[in-house]
Amino acid sequence: xxxxxxxxxxxxxxxxxxxxxxxxxxxxxxxxxxxxxxxxxxxxxxxxxxxxxxxxxxxxxxxxxxxxxxxxxxxxxxxxxxxxxxxxxxxxxxxxxxxxxxxxxxxxxxxxxxxxxxxxxxxxxxxxxxxxxxxxxxxxxxxxxxxxxxxxxxxxxxxxxxxxxxxxxxxxxxxxx
Ligand SMILES: Cc1cc2nc3c(=O)[nH]c(=O)nc-3n(C[C@H](O)[C@H](O)[C@H](O)COP(=O)(O)O)c2cc1C
Numbered sequence: 001x002x003x004x005x006x007x008x009x010x011x012x013x014x015x016x017x018x019x020x021x022x023x024x025x026x027x028x029x030x031x032x033x034x035x036x037x038x039x040x041x042x043x044x045x046x047x048x049x050x051x052x053x054x055x056x057x058x059x060x061x062x063x064x065x066x067x068x069x070x071x072x073x074x075x076x077x078x079x080x081x082x083x084x085x086x087x088x089x090x091x092x093x094x095x096x097x098x099x100x101x102x103x104x105x106x107x108x109x110x111x112x113x114x115x116x117x118x119x120x121x122x123x124x125x126x127x128x129x130x131x132x133x134x135x136x137x138x139x140x141x142x143x144x145x146x147x148x149x150x151x152x153x154x155x156x157x158x159x160x161x162x163x164x165x166x167x168x169x170x171x172x173x174x175x176x177x
Contacts, residue, residue, distance in 0.1 A: 001115045010111060011158075013119025016074030016150035025116050026076070029149070032112030036105035039088030039097040045105050048079040048135060058134055059146065064125040071123060074150025079131065080106045085140035102144040110147070119152035 001009075026049070033047060050056055056072040059079070063071065071077050082098030091097045110120045123146040131143045166176055 003111070006111045006114045010114040011119070011152075011156045012121040013148070013150075013152045013154060013156070014070040014121055015153040016070065016119060016148060017153045018075065019151040020075050021118065021150065025118070026149075029109055029112045029116060029118065033105040033109040036101075036108040038101035038104070039091060042087055042097075042101070044083040044087035044098050045102045046081045046083075046141065047105075047109075048081065048137075050077045050079060050135075051075065055134075059126075059131065062126050062130040062134060063123060064127070068123050068125060070121050070148045071146060073153075074119075074148055076149045078106075078109070078147050078149055079135060079143060080145045080147070081137060081141045082144045083140055084142050098142060099144050106145055106147070113149060117151065118149060120147045120149055122147055 030047060030049075033045070034043075038044065050059065053072065056077050059077060060066055060069055060071050080102050082102040084096055084098045087096055087098035087101060089096050091100070106122070110122070113120050126143070126146060128143045131137070131146070132141075137143065169176075
């Protein structure tokens, strides 16, 4: 699948089938994350693959209101972690990059998953200390996001996006109505 097709067709998937994912497919998708760019090429990321249904149910309990049930559907979830100490500390002279680095790698994973016919859904509504405790994640690692990974059991409509004219300026900042 062409990259633009992946970008166009990817959706956040919240319902999954039980169909297992072949190991080589999982490996290709994770490898797409490994190849992502990061500040000073520090690669301050770790991806935890969770296959255990019991563990994924426990992860759901770590989400806000225990509502992100898509994490326990299908056969697998990923927990994306970033190292806040061993990442570039001064982006723009004000920002640590671990969350940016991990987000880019996870988006690589999500687009590769889409190319493989798999679904993902960025989960940001979780209680980080609870996830760290559940999975024994030490400091200075932070949990940036989680996602289910599996074969979609739904085909959501495109949610729409702001038009380019509203989000792009040329040469300098422009106020947009
Ligand atoms: C930073 C971030 C946090 C998100 N958190 C959640 C979440 O906690 N639960 C959820 O179901 N979707 C979550 N999403 C998915 C968005 O709701 C989704 O990307 C958006 O509505 C657009 O839909 P689409 O991905 O199908 O194009 C999150 C997405 C991002 C980028």
